[in-house]
Amino acid sequence: MVDKLIGRARDGGREGARETADADRPDDPKGDAWARVALARNLRRPRTLDILEEIADDVVELHGDRGFGDDEALVAGFARIDGRRIAFIGQQKGADTDENIRRNFGMPHPEGYRKGMRVMKLAERFGLPIVAFVDVPGADPHHESEERGIADAIARSIGLMSRLRTPIVAVITGEGGSGGALAIAVGDVVIALENAVYSVISPEGCAAILWRTADQAATAALAMKMTAADQLELGVVDIVVPEPAGGAHVNPEETARRLKTVIIGELDRLAPVPLDELVDARYRRYRSLGAYTESAAPVVVQPPSRGLGDRLRDLLDPGRWLLGTPPPGTARRDEPNESEV
Amino acid sequence: MPIKLPSFRPRKDAYPPDLWTKCPSCSEMLFNKQLDKADRVCPTCGHHFRLSAHARLDLLLDEGSFRELDAGLSSEDPLGFVDQKPYPDRLAAAQMATGLQDAAVRGVGMIEGRPVSICVMDFGFMGGSMGAVVGEKVTRATEHALAERIPLIVVSASGGARMQEGTLALMQLAKTCAALERLRAAGVPYISVMSDPTTGGVFASYAVLGDVNLAEPNALIGFAGARVTAGTTGQELPENFQRAEFLFQHGFVDRVVHRNALRGDIAQLLRYLKPQAVPGLGSEDGGARATFDPVRILTSLADRYVPEAPENANGQAAPPAAPAAPATPASTGRGRSRGR
Numbered sequence: 001m002v003d004k005l006i007g008r009a010r011d012g013g014r015e016g017a018r019e020t021a022d023a024d025r026p027d028d029p030k031g032d033a034w035a036r037v038a039l040a041r042n043l044r045r046p047r048t049l050d051i052l053e054e055i056a057d058d059v060v061e062l063h064g065d066r067g068f069g070d071d072e073a074l075v076a077g078f079a080r081i082d083g084r085r086i087a088f089i090g091q092q093k094g095a096d097t098d099e100n101i102r103r104n105f106g107m108p109h110p111e112g113y114r115k116g117m118r119v120m121k122l123a124e125r126f127g128l129p130i131v132a133f134v135d136v137p138g139a140d141p142h143h144e145s146e147e148r149g150i151a152d153a154i155a156r157s158i159g160l161m162s163r164l165r166t167p168i169v170a171v172i173t174g175e176g177g178s179g180g181a182l183a184i185a186v187g188d189v190v191i192a193l194e195n196a197v198y199s200v201i202s203p204e205g206c207a208a209i210l211w212r213t214a215d216q217a218a219t220a221a222l223a224m225k226m227t228a229a230d231q232l233e234l235g236v237v238d239i240v241v242p243e244p245a246g247g248a249h250v251n252p253e254e255t256a257r258r259l260k261t262v263i264i265g266e267l268d269r270l271a272p273v274p275l276d277e278l279v280d281a282r283y284r285r286y287r288s289l290g291a292y293t294e295s296a297a298p299v300v301v302q303p304p305s306r307g308l309g310d311r312l313r314d315l316l317d318p319g320r321w322l323l324g325t326p327p328p329g330t331a332r333r334d335e336p337n338e339s340e341v
Numbered sequence: 342m343p344i345k346l347p348s349f350r351p352r353k354d355a356y357p358p359d360l361w362t363k364c365p366s367c368s369e370m371l372f373n374k375q376l377d378k379a380d381r382v383c384p385t386c387g388h389h390f391r392l393s394a395h396a397r398l399d400l401l402l403d404e405g406s407f408r409e410l411d412a413g414l415s416s417e418d419p420l421g422f423v424d425q426k427p428y429p430d431r432l433a434a435a436q437m438a439t440g441l442q443d444a445a446v447r448g449v450g451m452i453e454g455r456p457v458s459i460c461v462m463d464f465g466f467m468g469g470s471m472g473a474v475v476g477e478k479v480t481r482a483t484e485h486a487l488a489e490r491i492p493l494i495v496v497s498a499s500g501g502a503r504m505q506e507g508t509l510a511l512m513q514l515a516k517t518c519a520a521l522e523r524l525r526a527a528g529v530p531y532i533s534v535m536s537d538p539t540t541g542g543v544f545a546s547y548a549v550l551g552d553v554n555l556a557e558p559n560a561l562i563g564f565a566g567a568r569v570t571a572g573t574t575g576q577e578l579p580e581n582f583q584r585a586e587f588l589f590q591h592g593f594v595d596r597v598v599h600r601n602a603l604r605g606d607i608a609q610l611l612r613y614l615k616p617q618a619v620p621g622l623g624s625e626d627g628g629a630r631a632t633f634d635p636v637r638i639l640t641s642l643a644d645r646y647v648p649e650a651p652e653n654a655n656g657q658a659a660p661p662a663a664p665a666a667p668a669t670p671a672s673t674g675r676g677r678s679r680g681r
Contacts, residue, residue, distance in 0.1 A: 141565035143578055147591045151545035151564040155518055159550065162519030163526070178502075179514060179545045179564075186515050200502045200511040200542070210424035210504065224507045225420050234419065236508045283519050287480070289512040290473025295413040 034218035036227050037203060039195040040174045041137075044249035046256065047106075048075055048090030048133040051173065054256030055263070056081050059088075062119055068148065071112030073104040073140070074184075076119035078128065081260065084267055087123035089116045089184055090133030093174075107140040110153035113183050117153075117160050129167040129267055132184045138202065139180030154183040161186035162286065165279055167270035169263055172196040172228070172237065173248075188282050189266050190236065192228040193255070194243040198236060199226040235289060239266075364388050382600050389557050389600055391537055393439070394446040394463035397496055401604050402450035402459070409448040411481055414474045416443055420507050428505040435466045443474035444499065447482045449491075453608040458486035461496040464538070469499035471543050472506040476513025479547055483520040486529055490616040493524060494607065496534040497548040501541020514546040521550050528617030532607055535562050535585065535594070549593065553610055555603070556585035556594045 039045070052059050061077035063070040076089040091108060094100030108116075123130050139150050161168060161184070170187030176198030192198065199206075203221035204214045211219065231237040241258050244251040270278065362371050367386035376383070380400055381390035392400065398407050415432075422428040436442060444466035450459055460482035462469045479495060486493035502510040524531055533551025535544070538561035545564055548554075556562060563583030581587045588594040598606045 139564070143582060146563055146565070146583060146587075149549075149591070149593050151549045152593055154545040154564075155514070155547075155549045158515050158546065159518040159522040162515060163522045176508075178511060179542055182511055182514055186519075198508050200507055201504055206504050220424075223420065223422055223424065224504070226507070231508060234507070234509060236512060283523075286512060286515040286519055289516065290476055290506070290509050291417040291419040292414050292473045292477055293417055294411075295415070 030218050030222045033222040033227055034203075036195045037197050037218075037221050039247045039249075040197045042247060042249050043095075045135075045174050046248055046252040047095070048088075048092050048135060048173070050252060051133065051256050051259060052079055052088060054253060055260040057083075063115070065111040065114035065118060067114060068111040071104075071109045071115060072102055073106050074108040074112030074116055076116050079131075081131075081267075082264055084264070085128055086267070087119055087128045087130045088133065089119060089130065090173075091136040091180075091184070093135060104140055106136050107138060108136065108180065108183075109140045109145050110148040110150045113139075113150075113153035113157045116184055117157050120160060120164060124164045124166045127166065129169065129270065130164070130187075131263060131267075132168065132170045132187060134170060134172045134176050134181045134185045135174035136177045136180045137175050138177040139183070151179075154179045157183040158186055162282065163279060165275045167267065167273070167278060168282070169266050169270070171259065171263065172198055173259075176226075177202060186282075186286065188270055188278060188285070189238050191239045191241060191259075191262055191266070192231060192237045193241055193248055193259070194228055195247055196228050197221075197226040198228070198231050199224050362390070380600050387558065387599070389537060389559065391464050391498060392600075393465060394441065394461045397461045397536075398446065398448075398450065398459070400600070401461075401494070401496070401607065402452060402457075403454065406451035407448055407459075408450065409446060410485070411447055411478055412442065414442060414477060416472050416474050416506070418505070419473075419509055420505070422505040422507070424505075431467060431505070439463060439465045441466050443478075444469045444471070445475040445478045447478040449485070449489075452494075452604065452611060455608075455611055456489070456491045457494050457611070458482045458489065458491055459494045459496075462498045462543075464498040464500075467503065469497075469538075469543075470501065470503035470505075470510075471499055471513055472503035472510050473513065475499075475503075476510075476516050479513075479517045480520045483517070483524050483531075483547075486531070487520075487524050487527055490527075490529055492529065492611055492614065492616065493531040494534065495531070495547055495551075496536060497539040497543050498536045499539060499541070499543040499548075501543055511542065514542050517547040518550065521547055525552070530611070530614035530616060532610060532614075534603070534607075535560055535588075537561050540564070540566065540583075552614065553596075554594045555596050555598050555606065556588060557600060557603070558585055558597055560585040562588050562594075 046054075049059075056079040058080040059077065060079070061075055065071070073091060074089070075092045077087070079086055079088050091106045091112075092103055093106030094103045100106075120130055122128075139145065139154060168187040170185045170190045172181070172185065172190065172192040174193075174196055175181070176185065176192075176196060178200055181198065199221075201209075201224075203217040203224065203226070206220040206224060207216035208214045225231070225234065228237060228240045232240050239262060241262050243258075244254045248255040273281075359373055362373055362376055363369070364371055364383045364386060366388035367383060369383065369385045371383060376390065377396070381392055381396070382388070383390070415436075418428045418432075420428075441463055444464075445460055445462045447458075447460035450457060460479050462475065482495065483493055485491075502513065504510070521531060530552050531550070532553050532555065533548050535548050535554065535556040537557060537559070539548045539556075540561060540563050544562060548562075561583055562585055579587065581590075585594060585597045589597050596606065
């Protein structure tokens with residue numbers, strides 16, 4: 001039943017996923033991409049703790065990074081799902097303005113990621129699988145975060161997750177905003193809700209840089225292929241879980257129920273895999289992402305350094321050839337002159 | 342027929358712009374050949390100009406010791422990305438302008454007679470942005486260092502991940518960090534050099550993860566763009582915000598090194614940071630796990646002495662050190678070194 005609900009990239013069910021994607025391929029792709037960005041950012045979208053509340057029988061939250069403080073933008077702890085004990089980690093946006101200010105709109109500081117790493121190391125030591133819930137516009141950009149090493153925290157969290165000897169299930173529930181998302185989204189399997197988005201930069205940021213106006217955000221959103229369906233095709237996401245009609249916020253209970261089925265399925269699939277195999281497969285998963293071609297010999301391109309003589313010749317020669325006069329012997333094209341040696 | 346003489350147009354673009362450079366710091370006009378001779382450091386005020394990948398290699402490595410590997414890697418256009426220009430056109434333009442295939446060059450060379458695996462970035466190629474090729478080259482350089490048990494040096498100069506490759510560019514953060522974790526666990530040193538600029542996804546992955554982090558004076562180094570920070574916060578930023586000295590002050594850079602001293606500094610560090618003979622056990626916390634694990638040692642030794650299969654079909658068959666091939670299911674990048 002689960003397999004009917006979801007598109008599985010891993011087990012050859014990719015065609016199924018494509019069909020679903022093609023079936024609701026809209027007439028207005030740009031509008032559709034942007035609508036999904038809006039849904040992913042919807043203020044009433046269920047957050048990490050809301051989802052846990054629905055799917056877990058028991059939740060214990062842990063606090064503090066043991067170095068600086070506690071960051072409420074990122075929650076972490078233990079939970080029990082249908083009798084399976086897990087460690088969880090996830091960004092947490094607020095439900096209203098007050099909570100959003102307290103939780104910094106779900107944008108973690110370095111201490112948030114360091115708390116996450118602490119809990120993930122605990123999970124490894126005590127043999128608990130990890131479920132990570134990703135919903136973040138981006139890591140906190142304030143200068144305090146730079147001072148405390150936001151880049152360092154993200155890089156170390158990515159590195160840690162790549163080698164942890166315990167199963168990791170990552171779930172993109174809302175916004176997957178760049179490095180701040182990837183920092184906790186390295187997993188053996190990456191699940192995304194249907195209207196979740198995942199991108200290397202916010203569409204507004206991309207538009208501001210490449211189109212020089214943030215008004216083109218919708219165009220950028222389409223160009224970056226940031227919807228869950230597109231990410232499934234790129235292989236960045238393995239499973240897309242459909243949301244109830246109208247989006248996850250319309251029926252959070254049903255959304256959580258569908259997520260729970262898939263998460264449990266993946267936890268049970270990963271549990272018997274030997275840890276060495278698991279970690280190797282995870283390494284290979286990320287090792288293989290990215291498109292490039294490899295040719296034996298590099299294509300020969302024009303040498304980068306061009307002297308004054310070349311430039312002058314470039315200016316003069318076309319005219320001379322036009323006039324039918326060959327360039328003077330001192331400036332033959334094929335010989336460098338002294339000025340550039 | 343009217344004859345147009347194109348020769349002596351006093352147009353501005355007829356001036357070769359690469360003859361003179363104005364120092365942005367002290368406004369001195371600098372003759373480019375002299376600037377190149379001074380490794381592109383302003384002789385008046387010490388401003389560090391950006392350095393091309395090959396100039397950087399010349400600066401750091403013993404003369405003539407560099408051998409490029411994986412030069413044939415080039416980017417694809419997995420998203421079919423078009424902004425104001427299609428991505429393939431941008432790539433082609435950058436390749437013409439720089440003579441490089443992508444924003445990084447990797448290979449092996451020597452520093453004071455010690456072999457190193459090195460990867461340097463070039464800001465001139467699409468802002469040094471990291472797509473699949475840059476990520477792949479850094480990863481292969483790391484896997485090469487691991488397989489040969491020689492130090493890894495990465496010189497960063499990048500605005501961050503390449504937007505035109507979308508999340509596949511983002512995934513390069515995971516790819517490179519994962520490879521560096523393996524290098525770290527194996528006790529092979531990694532020196533990261535951050536030059537102007539090192540920002541975004543490059544800073545938040547391999548650039549910040551050096552066993553030793555070096556930075557050039559006044560280099561822009563940061564995660565979020567300074568405009569983003571100022572725009573979203575409205576706060577006044579510290580004066581040297583996101584400069585090498587700021588990072589140094591806050592403990593994320595070991596040494597801020599003048600370009601003239603960079604090669605000497607790296608050589609000095611490499612005398613202390615020698616690759617460990619047996620793959621290190623345990624994680625970064627060191628000793629969190631059992632320190633003696635005979636089966637694992639024997640397994641890893643056995644792995645390392647497997648006679649090397651001819652794994653490169655791509656003709657880069659220079660004998661001393663074959664480039665690390667992308668990991669296949671059978672080989673994981675760990676312990677694929679040749680017997681010595």
